[in-house]
Amino acid sequence: MDDDPVASRLSAVYPDLPPGERAIVRVLLDDYPFAALGSLRALAERAGVSPPTASRLFDRLGYAGFAGFQSAVRDGARDRSRLREFVTRSPGMRRAAEDLRAGLDSTLAAVTEQLLDSVGTLLSQAASVWAMGGPLSELAAEYLIRQLAGLRPGVHRVPGSAPARARALLDLPGPAALVAYDFRRYSPGTARFAEAACARGARLVLITDAWESPLAARAETLIRLPPEAAGPIAPLAHQIAVTELLLVAAAARLDPARRLADLDELTQAL
Template identity: 40%
Template sequence: MSGRAPVVELLRQQQGTATAGERKVCRLLLADYPLAGLEPVARLAARAGVSAPTVLRLVGKLGFVGYPEFQQALKDELGERLSSPLDMYARTAGRGGDHALDRSVETFTQGIRSSLEAVPAAEVDAAVALLADARRPVTTIGGRFSGILAQYLAGHLRELRPRTAHVPDGGGDRAAALLDMGRRDVVVAFDYRRYEKGTIRFGDLAKKQGAALILFTDPWLSPLASSADIVLPASVQAPSPFDSLVPALALVEAVVAALVDELGDEPRKRLARYDDLADDVAE
């Protein structure tokens, strides 16, 4: 891929300054990303209820010379989105020159910085507002590897607020978690490329039952993004063939820090109580 930001990020940035017609196109592209953008320009315009020139003006504002270049960028992203460790192996394994430690410093530093700088503060603030409301139960969920992040966030939330649960990767546990879920619930889902059907299905069902949905994902966006209220993407670039969750972990830490700022002194008694109980259990 080129040095240009992912198209989905460009679309999100453009929404604030786009005309009413262009915003319709943005919303359609984001709701059915990236497939909607692979349609002929006339069909995309008809689906959005705008003219073809409106679509082309938006494409130009995104930085593309024309619609074919825009579609090629989407195709390139689609290839990246479907990349597996085997696909990535030839690109990363056995590199000559730099030591893996040097590559790691460069890759992780760049990934963390670019991810945190790209996420709109308003999205983080909206996520924090949901997580800070102690009246709303919070459920975290993830996949084979991203479940580690879901557990990590849940661990912090349990110390800061009541009614927090992590749902492990199992059909029975997930079904039970959905039984009583409703409009007051908040689901925090983690889903990265090679997206996991179980996580996507859980998020979609939770949303249909009225829950608010916060999604942590990669720059190419999990299919769950079309259902999510808040989307927090992070780089997955790594010095190895395996996607890295280091930038995503940094984003989780940033959200926790923002939540602590929002809660102020409220969690002090809860943290003290937690420490006392932890000591009692340890004995």
């Protein structure tokens, strides 16, 4: 479902919807795509809302009513079916899929329970948490920040410019945690900021590749992705998978229910 544009769009807009429309989205995502293929009334009844409420959701999303939404869902299902057929028939694509799966399995196996316990405790207890990455891995850092900020306060992305980074270091509250993603070709900017932050007492969690970032010696916790996770395009999926595990470990040590409820309420009010 993650590769379906309609489902991805529903997930993206969910936090900004009013409660009735969020109920519709939950039903759709919990039983996708089948929940989208019945009648509008049946969908509304499953969500416990009125048909007009359900209809407003599809108008809001820009579809030509519920019929237009259903058409988009069916088109997406046909496209995925063609993609699966292509992958099955193409030896090159099949090999690429197998390599990606093997790399992901090796990556998850490398993140031991001891590592998760250490990082989960740090991310939940540090006075503040900062994250940064390189040209591609900054996407994983951004994902960590966005998700963790919903679970606890004091979570920040390391800014990009030198003056902004200097101000961040100047006011770095302690004890701070810094999560750095650093892969070949290693980022000098990441190294400079991490070195300066560690000199000011920050505790470094480094996520790197099998060949190790120059920051490895500085890291309090080192998560090294195995060689199988490497490739000509350095799959982001492996970095995101590790990030998901770290978030789960942190969430298990927090009690975010009240914060998430307040966040949802405030989002609707603004």
